[in-house]
Amino acid sequence: MKSPPCFDDLESKKLIQDLCEEHRVDIALLKDLCELMQQHSGSGRKEGIDAEIAGCVDRFLSRKPNL
Amino acid sequence: MYLSRLHLANWRSYADATFEFRKPTERKSVVLIGAMNGHGKTSFLVSLYLGLFGRYGLRYCEGFRSVADGDLPYRKAITKFRRTTAPPDEPTRVELTFTPTLNDSDEEEVKVTRRWYFSSSNQPKPGDAFEEVEIHIGDKILRRTDLESTQDRIEKHLFPAHVTPAFFFDGDQAQAAIESMGEVGLKKAVEVMFGTKIVAELSEQMRQYLNRAHSNAGGRRRTTEKQAELNEKLKLRDELNARIGKLEGENESLEKQKEELDRERAHLTEDLARRGGAFAQDTGVIQADHVRAEREKAEAEKAVSDVVKVLGVALAVSRMAIPVKNRLRAEELLEAWEGLKHGTLAKKEAVLTVAMPEPPESDPLLGNLSQEVRSKVKERFAKALERIYEPPDPHAATEYLLGHVKGEMRNRLVQQLNQVQAQGSNRIRALAKRLKEAREAFEDTKARLERVQNMPQETQQLKDRLSKFNEQIGNALTGIGARENEIRKLKADLHDLNVEIGGIQDFLARLEPEQKRVAVAERINLVLGELNDRLKPMTSTRLEEFVTKNFLKIADKRFKNGRIRLPAGGVPEIQFDNGYPSALLESLSGFEKRSFGIAFSLALAEITRRRIPLVIDTPLGNADSEYRPRTLKALTDFDLDQIIILTHDREVTADLLDGIDGQVCQKFLVEFNAAEKMSVVKPDVFFGG
Numbered sequence: 001m002k003s004p005p006c007f008d009d010l011e012s013k014k015l016i017q018d019l020c021e022e023h024r025v026d027i028a029l030l031k032d033l034c035e036l037m038q039q040h041s042g043s044g045r046k047e048g049i050d051a052e053i054a055g056c057v058d059r060f061l062s063r064k065p066n067l
Numbered sequence: 068m069y070l071s072r073l074h075l076a077n078w079r080s081y082a083d084a085t086f087e088f089r090k091p092t093e094r095k096s097v098v099l100i101g102a103m104n105g106h107g108k109t110s111f112l113v114s115l116y117l118g119l120f121g122r123y124g125l126r127y128c129e130g131f132r133s134v135a136d137g138d139l140p141y142r143k144a145i146t147k148f149r150r151t152t153a154p155p156d157e158p159t160r161v162e163l164t165f166t167p168t169l170n171d172s173d174e175e176e177v178k179v180t181r182r183w184y185f186s187s188s189n190q191p192k193p194g195d196a197f198e199e200v201e202i203h204i205g206d207k208i209l210r211r212t213d214l215e216s217t218q219d220r221i222e223k224h225l226f227p228a229h230v231t232p233a234f235f236f237d238g239d240q241a242q243a244a245i246e247s248m249g250e251v252g253l254k255k256a257v258e259v260m261f262g263t264k265i266v267a268e269l270s271e272q273m274r275q276y277l278n279r280a281h282s283n284a285g286g287r288r289r290t291t292e293k294q295a296e297l298n299e300k301l302k303l304r305d306e307l308n309a310r311i312g313k314l315e316g317e318n319e320s321l322e323k324q325k326e327e328l329d330r331e332r333a334h335l336t337e338d339l340a341r342r343g344g345a346f347a348q349d350t351g352v353i354q355a356d357h358v359r360a361e362r363e364k365a366e367a368e369k370a371v372s373d374v375v376k377v378l379g380v381a382l383a384v385s386r387m388a389i390p391v392k393n394r395l396r397a398e399e400l401l402e403a404w405e406g407l408k409h410g411t412l413a414k415k416e417a418v419l420t421v422a423m424p425e426p427p428e429s430d431p432l433l434g435n436l437s438q439e440v441r442s443k444v445k446e447r448f449a450k451a452l453e454r455i456y457e458p459p460d461p462h463a464a465t466e467y468l469l470g471h472v473k474g475e476m477r478n479r480l481v482q483q484l485n486q487v488q489a490q491g492s493n494r495i496r497a498l499a500k501r502l503k504e505a506r507e508a509f510e511d512t513k514a515r516l517e518r519v520q521n522m523p524q525e526t527q528q529l530k531d532r533l534s535k536f537n538e539q540i541g542n543a544l545t546g547i548g549a550r551e552n553e554i555r556k557l558k559a560d561l562h563d564l565n566v567e568i569g570g571i572q573d574f575l576a577r578l579e580p581e582q583k584r585v586a587v588a589e590r591i592n593l594v595l596g597e598l599n600d601r602l603k604p605m606t607s608t609r610l611e612e613f614v615t616k617n618f619l620k621i622a623d624k625r626f627k628n629g630r631i632r633l634p635a636g637g638v639p640e641i642q643f644d645n646g647y648p649s650a651l652l653e654s655l656s657g658f659e660k661r662s663f664g665i666a667f668s669l670a671l672a673e674i675t676r677r678r679i680p681l682v683i684d685t686p687l688g689n690a691d692s693e694y695r696p697r698t699l700k701a702l703t704d705f706d707l708d709q710i711i712i713l714t715h716d717r718e719v720t721a722d723l724l725d726g727i728d729g730q731v732c733q734k735f736l737v738e739f740n741a742a743e744k745m746s747v748v749k750p751d752v753f754f755g756g
Contacts, residue, residue, distance in 0.1 A: 003262075004262020004263075004265045004266070005262055005674070006262050006263065006266070006598075006602060007262075009609075009674075011605060011609070012602060012605060012606075015598070015601060015602070015605065016594075016598060019594045019597050019598055020594055022594075023590040023591075023593050023594045024298075024301065024590060025587065025590050025591055025594060029587075029591065030591065030594065030595075033269055033273075033591065034262065034265050034266065034269055036269075037265050037268050037269040037272060038222070038227070038262075038265055039219055046272075049272060049276075050276055050279060050280075053272070053273070053276050053588070054581075054584055057584040057587045057588060057591075058580075058584065060587060061583060061584070061587065
């Protein structure tokens with residue numbers, strides 16, 4: 001699953017980067033979560049999504065242990 | 068990606084038909100599929116939606132958009148697409164193969180086969196028995212009746228269902244799109260373009276997650292407050308670090324400047340020292356040289372003077388030697404002449420006696436001459452004898468001035484004169500040479516001395532520059548010192564802050580992992596909220612630019628200065644920068660509206676940057692003779708791997724075909740065989756043979 005196009009477009013990518021920096025999260029976490037949503041999008045199947053979100057956040061926390 | 072194969076079985080008018088598409092090239096990417104009305108163009112287009120995405124594709128099919136999502140409407144719709152004369156035991160089948168091109172060579176070929184099964188009474192089979200999907204990803208095969216998971220697979224390896232209207236559409240659909248554009252259209256465009264739908268869904272999902280997580284993590288307030296405090300401190304720490312970084316950067320720059328100044332100063336000092344040394348050395352040496360030269364000059368002058376004094380007589384004689392020698396020579400010649408004359412005269416009578424013996428009788432030759440004649444002959448002989456000494460040598464003196472010097476004495480005197488002359492002139496010449504050299508050496512040392520005496524002025528200039536360098540270096544050191552003090556102070560503050568942050572982090576660390584996740588999720592939620600708000604206007608502007616660009620390629624000259632606006636909550640309009648009043652696009656003519664629809668779809672396709680085939684059913688529709696070539700050119704020039712145009716005989720006429728023939732990769736003609744009641748696909752054939 002590819003990331004949403006806003007992660008590839010120069011202008012929107014810059015916006016995303018700035019927001020992530022401002023709120024001290026990384027763009028990889030946001031991408032992971034968007035891809036997670038894409039996997040669940042449209043199908044109505046959302047079972048287990050909380051655990052998957054927690055998994056994404058845990059991976060982020062392991063990347064940034066000081067946050 | 069390009070559509071390399073489409074197989075339709077029991078699908079509307081297609082009993083069992085296959086389109087085998089050649090691999091397009093960069094120059095030849097267009098596929099023309101000709102079919103008269105009702106012969107299978109729309110069935111082709113719809114098969115792409117439903118074959119790929121099943122029930123999720125139905126919402127994008129013309130005539131089915133208003134059909135509610137759900138199993139029953141979907142089954143009914145598929146029943147309508149099933150060939151009416153299909154044998155009950157044969158499923159309706161759509162098989163699509165997408166093959167990578169050079170642009171996406173890292174992808175794998177994807178084949179999707181979707182089958183719908185019917186009962187003996189040609190009714191959809193119940194439950195999971197109705198539909199089956201088989202997916203080939205490269206060499207791997209997946210056969211699933213779990214349609215949702217297959218949907219995920221297809222979207223993962225091809226493209227999301229919601230972008231298909233930007234790539235697979237018909238002209239009427241494009242024309243109609245304008246009427247439903249406005250807020251809804253823009254929102255959909257934004258969703259397609261930038262994935263904001265996903266962002267919005269994620270935002271909502273995170274909100275739900277947070278609600279559930281807070282309740283599980285022992286109270287939102289305490290975590291949030293501590294997290295907020297931590298956030299504040301971390302922000303402050305970032306600012307401090309940034310300030311320290313800035314100061315360190317400035318100091319680094321100042322250090323570099325100072326190093327540069329130090330280097331310059333060292334060069335200057337070295338230069339000055341060298342010049343100072345050179346000056347001291349030069350002055351001493353040159354002054355000594357100068358004194359020596361002056362002394363030498365004086366000595367040479369004295370020597371010349373002494374020699375002149377010593378050799379005064381000799382020199383005087385020497386100076387007189389030549390005229391004296393000339394005089395002596397002339398007197399020698401005179402003496403010789405006188406000797407010759409006296410000798411001749413002394414022998415004159417004897418000679419004459421021999422020449423004319425006396426008495427005449429004794430002269431047998433001239434004895435018979437008269438006395439008078441004999442006297443005359445004798446006189447002639449005497450005259451002839453005078454020619455022996457007359458005239459005297461022209462160089463001979465006429466008188467004796469140095470008559471006391473004669474003969475051998477004269478020779479000795481000439482010899483002595485030669486000696487004195489040679490001796491005096493050689494010495495004088497040597498002394499003159501010495502004097503000349505001494506004078507030159509003196510002049511040279513004098514000039515060098517003057518040059519060296521000018522050096523202190525240059526040295527002063529160097530000293531001035533050195534002073535400026537010292538001042539600049541001093542300033543740099545002051546700046547560096549001030550910054551270092553500030554950095555020390557800030558680092559002390561940073562240390563205190565880190566202690567406080569450590570305390571809060573220790574506190575948070577003691578909390579459950581869930582609470583840490585919550586803190587991160589809160590921040591993600593803030594990002595998503597702002598992203599939602601700010602992506603939309605950004606997207607709207609970009610979309611307007613792309614739609615305008617594509618619309619102007621198709622539209623006639625009246626719209627040359629136009630710019631499409633897609634106002635939020637309003638209908639699209641075209642504004643002009645030449646003072647013309649703006650016009651609502653819904654007020655345009657039928658094909659102008661269709662042009663806008665096509666431009667809009669192309670803009671979406673372009674912005675999504677996905678290499679998906681573009682499939683357009685009857686793009687030209689009711690276009691006039693001027694719009695047709697422009698529209699066709701805009702479509703065929705579009706930068707995609709494959710462009711499939713479904714057309715009837717009045718659309719892409721022979722003259723239009725000539726205009727794009729160089730870009731056409733392949734043609735098909737689909738004809739409905741009335742006898743067999745099925746559409747037949749004829750490759751490499753088009754209208755008119």
